[in-house]
Amino acid sequence: MLNIKDLSVAVEGKQIIHDINMTIQTGETHVLFGPNGAGKSTLLMAIMGFPKYKVTKGSISFKGKDITGLSVDERARLGIGMSFQRPPVVRGVTTRVMVSACLKGRKDGDTIEKLAARADLQDFLERDINYGFSGGEIKRSELMQLMAQRPELTLLDEPESGVDLVNIALIGELMNDLLEKNCPIAERRCMGLIITHTGHILDYVNARTGYVMCDGTIGCVGDPHEMLATIREKGYNECIKCYLGRIPLHE
């Protein structure tokens, strides 16, 4: 279980998100909607624990443990994994090296070749990670690394952005694999939190809880399919208006 309580996060001294509360039960996948600049990525980065994202208030706990003070790698080893939207190129470090780093410490892991075949990235293993990768290749490479890592909580930042229609089905499949959507709910141990702009990903991932973020906080919680329908029809402005209407005046 992931439990976020009254979380506020600042980046370079500027408050970006505030008072976030969220609980993801084991086996559940939740979806984050929201306009650009709402603070969705900041929330993911803070859960992953990047030092630039400073928790100014509240706490994050994972599997019953307060992880607010843990470093990125400690959180990764505890079972949190993240796909980067714009991962850096690391010259000289091959995709193979990255995947094998992700496999480290896992005896039951698939072989690197098998994972590459699943992500259709066989020809990329000896290439420097992310160097000259297309948008779709980056997404697949991120998911391949996560499949090697097998995190219990998977954080996905717009996994469908910049991906063409052929690739999106494959990406959907990889996500389902990561989130164990093909096994019965009772047996699932994996959780997911996915940022999506377009909602396309809902066609592939079975998520029951959605949030709309605006102005650095969660404005609305509900069924993600319903939310998406409203957003598509009326845009985020309607969400914001609705949210602002519900804020007591003293705030």
Place this chain on the structure above:
Amino acid sequence: MSKIKTSRTYDDKAKAALNKAAAYGEDINLDNYVNPAEKLPYQEDPSKLAAKTKKDMLGAGIILDDPGLRSGTYLQMDSTPVHFSARQEGIEVMALSQAIEKHDWLTDYLWKAVPIDSDKYTANVELSDNDGYFIRALAGHKTVYPVQACLYMAQAKAVQNVHNIIIAEEGSELHIITGCATASPNEPGLHIGVSEFFIKKGAKVTFTMIHNWNPEIAVRPRTVTIVEEGGLFLSNYVLMKPVHSLQMYPTARCEGKGATVRYNSILTAGKGTNLDVGSRVLLNAENARTEVISRAITTGGNIVARGYIEGNAKDVKGHLECRGLILGEKGIIHAIPELKGDLAGIDLSHEAAVGKIAEEEVEYLMARGLTRDEATAAIVRGFLRVDIEGLPPMLSAELQKAVAASEKDLM
């Protein structure tokens, strides 16, 4: 090579340059070093050398216990050739002094590529007791395994004067691995190595250097390579161990159409190490190509990383890449890439970058579960990974091994 007759003009030219400081690097007072006193005995079977000597040499990539892995071996201690042998037909490996007695045409090659009056160091080699290796591949012959050469500094506070000649005749292929090593872990010494390479039409030479000096040694190599039509010269320089002062600016001259030169250098400098190292390529013939790549890491030492490409003929192409990484608080990397062209239609480019490891990259790897140290090590390892096109897999593996062996010291 006192017995070698050099012309009067050589002698005069050398004498005139005896006080000529080099263009770059710290000026070394030659009087601080003695000439090696004794001639060392020749060793028929190099595997019988002292265990410690063999270990020092192995640190520089020289294998003496398994001669099957090499096409030939040349070992020199101070100024004495102590062993040379070739194991493959069409390959000659011997002391230069002996080669000159065998081939009377060879004197034409002496100081043909490297000007004798380049500086006091070249002059000193000519005017002192010197020797070096002569490695030659006869026309059309190709080495299966590399030829290895080791220049070993046995006596402390001495100067080692070396003069090497390498000739790849037409259509031949020669792979050479050379390593320098010192007996003492901390006594000063001066190594001066003149190397002249002649790569004839369609020939290919790969030259891989792995060094293992000590923190008090000064080194002044002077190397020029002449590449004829369709020839290829591939030079790989690896310095992962400490040295006091190293200054070199090897030059390759592409004199024939389509001649190709690649320089790869991996340099590391800890505290007390001063490197001024560059590679210079003159593209003097149509369609000549070059790629000059250097990777420099300082953990407290000073590195000047130079590079120079000059395009003097039609349709030449050259690229210079200088990347420096500063690990730790101190240490300087000064990258000086230079390009010169005087014709339309030439294509020269360079990229240079000096900095610390990007935090974003470290965090990316940490997000996959690596600790900060593991992530940093992976990035440094990647930085040092230079894929060398055209290098036989065996040499490539030895190069990676030499780099990997020293990685830990960097961290």
